Amino acid sequence: MVHPLEHLVVRHTHRLPAPEGPIGDGAAAARQFDSALMSVGFKLSGPLLERLAGLSQDAVVDIAVRTLTGVRELVGDHVRHNTYFIGFPANVPDTLDFWMQCIREALADDETREGTLEQLSTGVVNLLTLPSYGRYQHTYSQMLDHHDELIAAAGDRVTVLHLGQDAPDEVGELYRKLAGSRTPLSEEHLRDLDVLATHCVDGPQPEGIPVRENRAVINKARLRAGTGLLLDTVTDVLRLACALADGDVSLLGPTKFVKLSRPARRALLAGLDAVVAAAPAKLADVSVHREVWKRLGERLHPHEFPQWPYAAQVFAVARGEQRVRSFASRVEELLGRGDLAGAVSLLESAPGVLLRALDRLVRLARTDEEYAAVLAGAEKAARQAAGRVLLSVRQHLLNRGDQLEQVGARRVFINRLGRAWVTEDTRPALPGSAREQLIELLDRQIASRLPDAGAVLIDPDFLDVALPLSGKAVTSGLGVLPRGSVSPVEGELLRFFVYWKQRSQTTDYDLSAVVLDENYEQVTWLSYTQLTDVEGRHSGDITEAPEGASEFIELRLGAVRGSFVVPQVLLYSGESFLDTEESFFGFMLREGEQKGRPFEPRSVRMKSDLRGPGRVALPLVFQRGDDGRWRAHWLNLYLKGMPAANRVEETRATVEELARGIVEREQLTVRWMIGLMGDTEVTLWDGKSTPEGPVTYLGMQRPEGLHPESRIFTPENLRDLIPE
Incomplete structure (x- = not known):
């Protein structure tokens, strides 16, 4: 039987719950599954391949179909990535030549000739009025015909899917890990916790739930299951009310409270009464969210429940009828x-x-x-x-x-x-x-x-990963690291991509990249206003995305004339990052001779959703070190930007200051934490041999062959490193 939450386990842990099904000879189907996974940069571990081989072919095919769907979404291969310029990165025209071509085509069109002539007479032409500008001029299939197959390279990403425990055990463990996280979770992880809590509320629970937002989500499931609530502050009750309204449990954004059933109202008021009765001083917390409490009181009607007088005091404080010093x-x-x-x-x-x-x-x-x-x-x-x-x-x-x-x-x-x-x-x-x-x-x-780590085996690339003091503002995806982390960049060609699909409004996102010198001053840029330069090429401006749209920038790192490259995604018009049906950013690395399509999933090193509150996204900055090697510094930032028409030229000063501020800021890293472990035996992993006994392993991904009792830390569970 397929567990309904299997896909969450795969996404969060890169483990496939132990496959089940009729016994049979599924070896051939398992190898085909492995081959299909490799086309998107994944592969089956040896034990998982062996387990699948012992199932029937039909069972393996069913597992392969649903697993491939999930991993393709992880890397952004679940959508079609077309480009405006069909041969990108080849044959991208000069910007002014391209604009002149669009004007000539508009003049040749009977429907747009008159309007274009009128604009030309004023000396200014709006590119968006030109029929051939900003809209795909060819189909996805036609674009594919212009590109050779990707040539395999040793540097291609390979992410291993490991064999997990039985599905219920994997789901339960994932629930407890998220629920007991010592750092706040991202919005997506909170949504996943909400789903998991519904299934796991009656099972084993984590020893503690230190993060209040997590507690609110779990209390929502406990209330619906009729289980006792976990409340020790008045704000816990407020967060629970927000959770019941599918609102913001962090209390940073507004929540529109919904009509509550009488049992839910009774549970909230009874919990509130118990908290204040036990510690009246906690009424001082009410003033922090006074207006929110007032709105909640309109839904709870505390005057209808005289048996809970302490709960009524909360709303009296919110209304200013009872004074409590904060x-x-x-x-x-x-x-x-x-x-x-x-x-x-x-x-x-x-x-x-x-x-x-x-x-x-x-x-x-x-x-x-x-x-x-x-x-x-x-x-x-x-x-x-x-x-x-x-x-x-x-x-x-x-x-x-x-x-x-x-x-x-x-x-x-x-x-x-x-x-x-x-x-x-x-x-x-x-x-x-x-x-x-x-x-x-x-x-x-x-x-x-810090716990006794025993023997520590660490991937050298993991040493400069920053400790995740919060999961907020770090969207989920593949290869995403905490803000301030530094990771190596290996490859000759660096290619950024953005994809978005509008929900109801015409939406135009612009992918841009700024090159800065060692003093953080602009050298050049690539965007729809400058399609080509010494450093690289832009794939062309797309101005609407009813069926989804992609833009790319490719840079030849050896040709970059500065010390920093800062990619940006700017909202020009339409729906925000929070409102689109889907939007994500990522980057790929290739060798010069690899060729291939504009989007090749196995060359994707990072892909993350765009779900921030601003109008300009700054995912990361690339820096060339004194040794000539490039490294990525992770930003995970959003700028407020302008209400509309954001352009890379206007963000220059802010981007320069932010890049300096993050790059030059010192971080607490895995390297620093290892240094606190005193005499602990630490071995740098060479990427090949693994020790026979159990170790504490820290790395970008889990290697095969580790002892089953080893403790493993990768970006997916890095938050578990934070001590109690």
């Missing part, structure tokens, strides 16, 4: 009176808040006694705070200088949605001694929480 106001009052020691003492009841305020508290200390109080509070808080908080503060300190002044410094702000902006850094730097003491304190506490 925790933050009490802290600010003490600081305003100059009572730093008193503020630290109060903050000790909220360890995470204290640690996040350390920078300010240290700068406010004027005497040795005050500084000692701050340090003692930090020591106490560090023992109680979550590991993710410790790492976040540690990374903050990593990027705080030891000079008393930082003239001209810039700060990069990135919110939980991936929206980024840059401003001047006016903070005085931390005194060096304080900074070093705090770093030592945090490192000691973090190291004490």
Whole structure:
């Protein structure tokens, strides 16, 4: 029997739940399945191939069909990628020559001649009015006829699908991993958790659910199953109400509350009443989301349930009828009176808040006694705070200088949605001694929480992957790494691609790439306004996507005249990244002689959905190092941009500053964490031999032949590295 959530296991873990079916001779079908997978850059592991070979041919074919569908979507091969210029990257014309050709064709068309002449008389022509501009002039099949087969190369990506446990066990394990994640999940992963929770709510649960958004999703399933809710703050109830409305459980965006059944209203109010009855001070949290509480009260009708008076107090506070001082106001009052020691003492009841305020508290200390109080509070808080908080503060300190002044410094702000902006850094730097003491304190506490890893085997390419302190703003896909990660780029030709399909409005996305020099200043660019340059070629501008559309940029890395390449996807008109039916970005790497179609799935190194809040997407930046080798620095950012007509020429200044801010910012990486493990035996994996005994393996993907008791960390489960 096929488990309905098998596809989630494949996507999240690159494991295929142990195939089941009638016994038979499926060896030939299994080899054909393996061959089909290799055409999209995947292959079956030895144990999985052997397991399939023991099933009937029909069973193998059924498994192959549904698995291929999933992996093709992972790399973006589930759609047809056409190009405006049929021979791309060959025969791309000069930009002005191309525009003149479009004008000549418009003049030759009886329907558009008069309008084009009128525009020419003004000296300005709107390209979008020209009939041959921005729309495919050939079919997908005709485009394929212009391209030779892709020549196999040693550098082609091969992602191995491994043999998993039985489907129910795999699904249960995936549920517990997502539910118990110590870092916030992406929106897509939260949706997956929602689906998994419905199936797994009555089964084994994770030991803890530290992330509140995850708890809200699970509480939604528990409420519907009639199981007890997991609530210990009033905000937990608010998040649950948002989950029931399929809204934003992070509370960052608006939620339109739906009409709730009477049992659901009773459950929410009873939970709210119990939380406040146990700790009335938690009413102070209501003011943070006062307006949202008011709207929820209109749906819950707390006045109809007098048996829960504490729940009614929540809405009285939201309406301003009952005053409760917030925790933050009490802290600010003490600081305003100059009572730093008193503020630290109060903050000790909220360890995470204290640690996040350390920078300010240290700068406010004027005497040795005050500084000692701050340090003692930090020591106490560090023992109680979550590991993710410790790492976040540690990374903050990593990027705080030891000079008393930082003239001209810039700060990069990135919110939980991936929206980024840059401003001047006016903070005085931390005194060096304080900074070093705090770093030592945090490192000691973090190291004490790391489990005994035993023998460690690590892929060298994985050393500079940043620790995922949050999954927010990192969309799902293949080969996606946390912001700040650095990974090698091997290949002569770098090709970006974007695909989008509009839902209801005519939508125009523009793929562009900017080349910057070593000072982060623009050298050149490629976009619809500059189709060709020394560095490479643009596949042509597509201005509508009712059936889906693709754009490509190919760069010959050896010809790049700068030190950085920054690809961008810009919304020119129509639906946002959040509103399209589908949109994604990725890049491919090829050798010069490989040829092939514009989109070849086995050359795809990264593919991620575009689902951010801005109008300009900055997935990553490529940097040429002093050794001449190229590396990718992961950004996962979105700029607000203009309401419409975003063009690469207008984003130049912001992109230059953001690229500098991310590339030059130091990150907590896997390399750094390995360094905290002291005398742990660490071996760099050579890509060939694997040890016989169990190891802790860290790498871009799981190799075959590891001992079954090995602990394995890849990008898909990197969040599991974060200590408790």
